[in-house]
Amino acid sequence: MPSPEDIANRILDHKTSLNVDGLLDAVIALYNDCNIPVLKRTQNIDAFLQRNQSSISHLENHRLKCSDFDAIKVIGRGAFGEVRLVRQKVSRKVFALKLLNKNEMLRRADTAFFWEERDIMAYSESEWIVRLHYAFQDMTHLYMVMEYMPGGDVANLMLNYEISEEWARFYVAELVLALDALHSMGYIHRDVKPDNILISSTGHIKLADFGSCVKIGDDGFARCSSAVGTPDYISPEMLEQQGTEGIYGKELDWWSVGILLYELLIGEPPFYADSIPHTYARIMNHSTNLFFPEDIHISDAVKDLIQQFLSDAKIRLGRNGIQEVKNHRFFKNEKWTFDNIQHSTPPYVPTLNGDDDTSHFEDFDDQNEADVANGFSPPKAFTGNQLPFIGFTYSNELGPIAALKSTVLN
Numbered sequence: 001m002p003s004p005e006d007i008a009n010r011i012l013d014h015k016t017s018l019n020v021d022g023l024l025d026a027v028i029a030l031y032n033d034c035n036i037p038v039l040k041r042t043q044n045i046d047a048f049l050q051r052n053q054s055s056i057s058h059l060e061n062h063r064l065k066c067s068d069f070d071a072i073k074v075i076g077r078g079a080f081g082e083v084r085l086v087r088q089k090v091s092r093k094v095f096a097l098k099l100l101n102k103n104e105m106l107r108r109a110d111t112a113f114f115w116e117e118r119d120i121m122a123y124s125e126s127e128w129i130v131r132l133h134y135a136f137q138d139m140t141h142l143y144m145v146m147e148y149m150p151g152g153d154v155a156n157l158m159l160n161y162e163i164s165e166e167w168a169r170f171y172v173a174e175l176v177l178a179l180d181a182l183h184s185m186g187y188i189h190r191d192v193k194p195d196n197i198l199i200s201s202t203g204h205i206k207l208a209d210f211g212s213c214v215k216i217g218d219d220g221f222a223r224c225s226s227a228v229g230t231p232d233y234i235s236p237e238m239l240e241q242q243g244t245e246g247i248y249g250k251e252l253d254w255w256s257v258g259i260l261l262y263e264l265l266i267g268e269p270p271f272y273a274d275s276i277p278h279t280y281a282r283i284m285n286h287s288t289n290l291f292f293p294e295d296i297h298i299s300d301a302v303k304d305l306i307q308q309f310l311s312d313a314k315i316r317l318g319r320n321g322i323q324e325v326k327n328h329r330f331f332k333n334e335k336w337t338f339d340n341i342q343h344s345t346p347p348y349v350p351t352l353n354g355d356d357d358t359s360h361f362e363d364f365d366d367q368n369e370a371d372v373a374n375g376f377s378p379p380k381a382f383t384g385n386q387l388p389f390i391g392f393t394y395s396n397e398l399g400p401i402a403a404l405k406s407t408v409l410n
């Protein structure tokens with residue numbers, strides 16, 4: 001028999017789907033999905049809208065919203081949206097604000113991938129994972145308010161610097177620890193690549209962009225049919241299981257670390273080809289397709305590490321856990337160990353002028369409002385378009401849950 005306390009605790013628990021933020025999402029979604037001309041002709045619906053209009057407007061004005069932030073610059077763009085550097089008006093703090101366009105997601109029936117990203121960034125306490133401060137939404141977008149990483153991504157670093165083995169050793173060592181943190185949370189990243197590794201103001205890295213992550217089952221495997229990831233970084237087992245209900249483990253991410261290490265040192269990924277099918281063919285035949293250019297000298301240690309990552313899943317380094325990766329001789333050095341690397345001085349510390357310096361990000365043309373707004377006509381029937389997004393809103397220290405806890409529980 002659920003007691004009142006049980007219900008109160010559930011409503012105040014960040015991790016339940018129907019906590020205060022989720023309940024408010026539900027009420028607002030119901031209102032907005034009913035608030036269309038053709039439905040207003042039904043008396044019950046029109047009366048419901050009239051009766052609740054002021055409460056809904058009050059909520060939409062007092063919950064976190066896009067206009068609470070000043071946009072400074074677009075710093076990234078992805079399939080369903082973009083990331084902007086923004087400054088919160090009241091706190092004057094800067095954040096990276098990621099927008100995902102609801103209409104794009106609905107149009108492509110792709111409305112579930114963002115849950116892993118939200119949960120990982122919201123609940124991880126790891127210094128290796130970009131933190132989510134708030135998540136909110138309105139009629140057209142989902143928003144994630146994340147910590148700003150002013151050093152830019154490793155892809156941008158590779159464009160501007162020639163990466164030595166010492167630099168590669170540092171970044172790959174921190175990536176190994178970051179992936180171990182994500183794996184320990186029970187997720188496989190599935191899209192490890194230079195663009196998803198961000199550099200903080202101190203020069204240390206963090207993992208970002210968890211849209212392709214998948215939960216690992218109790219048996220240590222993830223089941224997922226859709227092949228995701230970036231062509232050059234996709235593992236052979238992901239390609240082999242194309243279309244079928246793929247089963248893979250954490251070793252999927254270790255393959256990508258091998259690709260990344262090769263690209264850091266050589267300047268392009270090992271199985272690069274002039275077309276995607278050709279790249280896939282080379283990945284499938286990786287054991288006879290892995291070459292190291294004669295004109296670039298790299299140590300035997302790093303070649304061995306790359307080869308052990310770019311092996312079949314059954315014999316790939318890392319399949320028995322992170323220790324066998326840490327023990328590899330490539331990581332032996334005078335400057336840091338895996339236990340103290342996060343407190344060591346990185347090889348490269350970004351020079352920054354102010355908290356809103358975006359010089360480590362490439363320029364993105366500001367798309368005109370038209371295609372961002374992508375004006376659409378109201379639906380002709382109840383479509384439930386807002387339903388897939390109920391429960392996405394998340395507010396930690398400054399939200400209604402915290403406020404209620406301080407009043408109710410004290």
Ligand SMILES: CN(C)[C@H]1CCc2nc(NC(=O)c3cccc([C@H]4CCCN4C(=O)Nc4cccc(C#N)c4)c3)sc2C1
Binds near residue numbers: 100212
């Ligand atoms: C096919 N289905 C199943 C899904 C598979 C996974 C998936 N991921 C998507 N993802 C997106 O649509 C998207 C939108 C904006 C930015 C970004 C990244 C790519 C560019 C930069 N970026 C990002 O997240 N940057 C970021 C993140 C955190 C902090 C900072 C900073 N500072 C910057 C991705 S759409 C989509 C479809």
